[in-house]
Amino acid sequence: MIGNNTFSNEKSLSQLSNSKLQKEFHLHFPILEHETLIFSCKCAKSDRILLQGRMFISKNYLCFKAPFIYLIMKFDSICNLEKKKKGFFSNSISFFFGKKKYLFTSFTDRDRVFNLIENILNSKQSIFNFENRALHCSTDIPNVASSKSGNLDSAVDLQQSKNTKESELSTFKENNDSQDARQYDFPTLMSNLINLAKKLACQKAVDEYVTNATKVIGIGSGSTIGELNQFSKIDVAFDGADEVDQNLNLIKGGGGCHLQEKLIASNAEKFVVVADYRKNSVTLGENWKKGVPLEVIPFAYVSITEKLKSMGGKPTLRMAINKAGPVVTDNGNFIIDVDFDLIKNPSELNLKLIQISGVVETGLFCGMSEICYFGQEDGSVKVQRK
Known part of the structure; x- marks a missing residue:
């Protein structure tokens, strides 16, 4: 009792x-x-x-x-x-x-x-x-x-x-x-602190960037309602990132969709990034250790790999998990992940990579985002601007 x-x-x-x-x-x-x-x-x-x-x-x-x-x-x-x-x-x-x-x-x-x-x-x-x-x-x-x-x-x-x-x-x-x-x-x-933190960051981003005047919204892969050919002008685009540096340069492509995501971001008047605190770094490569994703033409992946090695990178052809062979993107291409360690000048590296014949697109998003919302571990939201 x-x-x-x-x-x-x-x-x-x-x-x-x-x-x-x-x-x-x-x-x-x-x-x-x-x-x-x-x-x-x-x-x-x-x-x-x-x-x-x-x-x-x-x-x-x-x-x-x-x-x-x-x-x-x-x-x-x-x-x-x-x-x-x-x-x-x-x-x-x-x-x-x-x-x-x-x-x-x-x-x-x-x-x-x-x-x-x-x-x-x-x-x-x-x-x-x-x-x-x-x-x-x-x-x-x-x-x-x-x-x-x-x-x-x-x-x-x-x-x-x-x-x-x-x-x-x-x-x-x-x-x-x-x-x-x-x-x-x-x-x-x-x-589930991480998911809740991202949810709070998303809510804050939408509250501040979606208004009654907003007509077309671009969202990262997985939520497509219309194609870019239908809506060539995008008012604001929201997406995540694998890593964000102090200048709001991004590494994207961990999910293999960086080509289509970059097309959306580059056609948006405003590009807003939402992530959790683990993605916030001073320099790219500090927290994200899987390298820069490159979408490449399958026919040329061997020659591209050799050129990446000569640039000081450590390239790895991304292999599929639930099937034999490499990952194939929605565009029918392969993905090579290249580890360059710390990337102090992302814009310069991005230019060198995109000039390699056979490289369709890189996972470096330089100078594209104007603001990033980071969901913190304690439930607060950190806002980082250019």
């Missing part, structure tokens, strides 16, 4: 059960409907940065929700918890799951939360000990048949009762164990 000091009366628990928090609890976490929320409060999770969010506590689960994190912990898996009393995180609670540690802080009433969780853990430990004692005592039942005060019929009845009880308990534990294993034996951390 949970201690009486947790709630002043049953009415508060009933009110909480029907509250918006109860609905939010089941909306954000895949918890069975009969699992009732008994407490909720605001706090923060410490993980490199402080993530402000809300903690939800039921009889079996402790959950935490922040803008970019959903954490679900099963009380049965908690090895220990402690209150931090000194240092920067003096108002905090630590949870231990084997070698894993989770730290929560910024509680309004840390002691109340700690006492509640401690009571839940103690109640679960008491139930566990009671079940063990019951099973231990039941193993002595067969001895009743040989005792002077008992008789054979009562011994058989007791033995059957014992077998039935053990069978029911075994079935119950198997069902619950399989369900727990399928769901949350250990803390489940669902974090």
Whole structure:
């Protein structure tokens, strides 16, 4: 049982059960409907940065929700918890799951939360000990048949009762164990910071560059509604990048579509780039280590490879993953990825590459973009302009 000091009366628990928090609890976490929320409060999770969010506590689960994190912990898996009393995180609670540690802080009433969780853990430990004692005592039942005060019929009845009880308990534990294993034996951390960061960057870019006057929008590969021949004038084009340097020069073509993407970008009045923080570099080649993609005529790829080597590059013909042979672009060409290490003068390199006979297009986009939106790891958006 949970201690009486947790709630002043049953009415508060009933009110909480029907509250918006109860609905939010089941909306954000895949918890069975009969699992009732008994407490909720605001706090923060410490993980490199402080993530402000809300903690939800039921009889079996402790959950935490922040803008970019959903954490679900099963009380049965908690090895220990402690209150931090000194240092920067003096108002905090630590949870231990084997070698894993989770730290929560910024509680309004840390002691109340700690006492509640401690009571839940103690109640679960008491139930566990009671079940063990019951099973231990039941193993002595067969001895009743040989005792002077008992008789054979009562011994058989007791033995059957014992077998039935053990069978029911075994079935119950198997069902619950399989369900727990399928769901949350250990803390489940669902974090998709990178995609969320890019989403925020996209939203900001669209809000600032798409107006009522915008008629034709160019988008990177995969979302084509019309062809360039139909809409030769593009108001604004949005696309991603594999890497962006401090002068907004780009490396594109990791997906093999840089020729068509460059056609869209070069025909747009404004070219806007959206990426995440990992693509932001001072110099091209700093973070992107797969080289500059070149779309080449298949007939000439061997001779082109030799010329690239003479320029100090390390060319590699891009091979397909799910089929034999090289990657073939939508235009029927091959792709050669060339590692030039750090590229200090992208425009000069791009000019040299495009002059090689048989090179259709390079993955260097120089002087084309006017702004780039970077989604940061903490959920903010960094804007970089020329």
